Amino acid sequence: MKGNELRQAYLQFFESKGHLKLDTFSLIPENDPSLLLIGAGMAPLKPFFTGKLVPPCRRITTSQTCMRTGDLENVGRTARHHTFFEMLGNFSFGDYFKKEAIHWAWEFLTEVIKLDKNRLYVTVYPDDQEAYDTWHKECGVEESHISRLEDNFWEIGEGPCGPDSEIFFDQGPEHGCDDPNCAPGCDCDRYLEIWNLVFTQFNKMPDGSYEPLQHKNIDTGAGLERLASVLQGCRTNFETDLIYPIIEATAKRAGVTYNDNPNTDVSLKVIADHARAVTALISDGVLPSNEGRGYVLRRILRRAVRHGRLLGIEGIFLTPLVDVVVDILGPGIKSIAEKKDFVKRVVQNEEERFNQTLEQGLELLNSLIDTLAAEKATVVPGSEVFKLYDTYGFPWELTEEIASERGFTIDHEGFEAAMKEQRERAREARVKEDAKVATPDITFLKDEELIEDESVKASSVLMIGKG
Numbered sequence: 001m002k003g004n005e006l007r008q009a010y011l012q013f014f015e016s017k018g019h020l021k022l023d024t025f026s027l028i029p030e031n032d033p034s035l036l037l038i039g040a041g042m043a044p045l046k047p048f049f050t051g052k053l054v055p056p057c058r059r060i061t062t063s064q065t066c067m068r069t070g071d072l073e074n075v076g077r078t079a080r081h082h083t084f085f086e087m088l089g090n091f092s093f094g095d096y097f098k099k100e101a102i103h104w105a106w107e108f109l110t111e112v113i114k115l116d117k118n119r120l121y122v123t124v125y126p127d128d129q130e131a132y133d134t135w136h137k138e139c140g141v142e143e144s145h146i147s148r149l150e151d152n153f154w155e156i157g158e159g160p161c162g163p164d165s166e167i168f169f170d171q172g173p174e175h176g177c178d179d180p181n182c183a184p185g186c187d188c189d190r191y192l193e194i195w196n197l198v199f200t201q202f203n204k205m206p207d208g209s210y211e212p213l214q215h216k217n218i219d220t221g222a223g224l225e226r227l228a229s230v231l232q233g234c235r236t237n238f239e240t241d242l243i244y245p246i247i248e249a250t251a252k253r254a255g256v257t258y259n260d261n262p263n264t265d266v267s268l269k270v271i272a273d274h275a276r277a278v279t280a281l282i283s284d285g286v287l288p289s290n291e292g293r294g295y296v297l298r299r300i301l302r303r304a305v306r307h308g309r310l311l312g313i314e315g316i317f318l319t320p321l322v323d324v325v326v327d328i329l330g331p332g333i334k335s336i337a338e339k340k341d342f343v344k345r346v347v348q349n350e351e352e353r354f355n356q357t358l359e360q361g362l363e364l365l366n367s368l369i370d371t372l373a374a375e376k377a378t379v380v381p382g383s384e385v386f387k388l389y390d391t392y393g394f395p396w397e398l399t400e401e402i403a404s405e406r407g408f409t410i411d412h413e414g415f416e417a418a419m420k421e422q423r424e425r426a427r428e429a430r431v432k433e434d435a436k437v438a439t440p441d442i443t444f445l446k447d448e449e450l451i452e453d454e455s456v457k458a459s460s461v462l463m464i465g466k467g
């Protein structure tokens with residue numbers, strides 16, 4: 001079953017159970033300052049959960065685009081993590097609860113997409129006997145396939161939360177780790193977490209306390225790419241039809257082969273993930289910048305470009321990957337299908353900009369690290385991290401990543417201090433500008449001063465240079 005068909009099958013199944021299907025919401029949260037980006041299917045539906053808004057139907061199903069920058073380091077290193085992915089979900093707002101949610105999840109997995117029951121495992125919150133009994137006595141899951149885990153409590157920032165129950169697919173011992181206690185919930189790739197059912201019965205308040213919700217809700221999330229990987233018999237999510245064409249296109253461009261060298265594979269996976277993320281973010285209206293969501297985008301985009309370099313690619317390569325991403329996801333995600341040309345222009349602009357300075361920045365960083373290594377130092381000074389940021393457009397996280405590949409850490413405090421100093425200089429420059437406008441008779445003098453002041457020149461170049 002293809003990824004796009006799987007998304008369809010899920011949504012149709014829950015429509016047949018009385019759910020209203022909604023299009024994916026934007027990755028940019030609406031009226032929710034507690035979140036930078038949407039990271040779960042329930043996030044855009046929060047007002048329906050809290051009762052702030054009345055939902056158009058008490059049962060809703062979506063395939064929600066999600067961004068989790070917290071998983072960035074995992075990308076390419078585990079079989080199952082992306083920064084950008086789609087979360088399939090069915091939601092109940094004070095309508096059905098635990099029993100139905102469990103029964104329908106089981107029905108979908110074992111009857112619609114026909115997964116092997118013997119390879120499915122579930123976990124429940126230790127106190128949640130009702131969930132345990134529903135799995136065991138009603139769905140017939142063997143006791144040896146059910147475990148109680150303290151971790152099974154779900155929350156994201158403020159808002160609805162509660163105990164949960166997770167479903168895992170046993171991919172076999174060859175995907176496992178050396179831990180003799182390896183079981184569902186282990187960090188390795190053997191027991192793949194495919195679906196989380198959250199039985200939402202509390203509301204987390206701004207002060208961190210939990211209040212019982214008036215109406216109990218259901219919030220579930222299943223990773224589309226993970227389910228596709230199981231159905232398509234892939235070793236990792238990256239080999240599914242939702243992602244692999246991007247890897248193929250990149251490998252071809254770089255003249256490398258996938259599955260040949262572990263480092264090459266990490267770069268190919270990172271690029272594939274980031275190409276999807278960048279396309280989705282820009283489609284939803286995020287533009288590269290030095291703060292907030294725009295910084296997330298810039299950081300991911302530049303990280304992808306750098307991995308392109310690691311593969312030996314010269315010149316623009318990320319921009320044409322947008323076409324590949326849109327070919328794959330466009331049929332299922334309207335916002336992505338509609339914005340292709342715009343997305344490509346934004347990516348190309350940012351890619352060109354970064355290409356201009358990447359080489360020089362890398363050279364500088366590498367020779368700096370050589371010098372530091374000769375001096376037996378292990379920390380890259382904050383002033384150097386700042387210089388790379390300011391002059392070469394290196395997000396500090398990128399510098400940190402490159403440094404750590406060579407066994408170095410970076411001086412965060414020193415970097416912060418340099419940033420603060422620069423902001424201070426920029427502020428002073430603005431004050432001078434204001435004074436210039438307010439007192440036209442001394443304009444000439446102030447202009448001279450501005451030109452004399454190197455720091456102001458540097459910061460105005462910076463502002464032009466980095467949108």
Ligand code: ATP
Pocket residue numbers: 068071080081082083084085087193194195196221222223224225226
């Ligand atoms: P994991 O333990 O594997 O990191 P999670 O417990 O953090 O997953 P949830 O927050 O429960 O994940 O999200 C619901 C579902 O979304 C997961 O069961 C999984 O199928 C999918 N999912 C979560 N994070 C990712 C990710 N980074 N990439 C791809 N799919 C994901």
Ligand code: MG
Pocket residue numbers: none
């Ligand atoms: Mg996780």
Ligand code: MG
Pocket residue numbers: 193
């Ligand atoms: Mg988990």
Ligand code: MG
Pocket residue numbers: 166193196
């Ligand atoms: Mg989970």
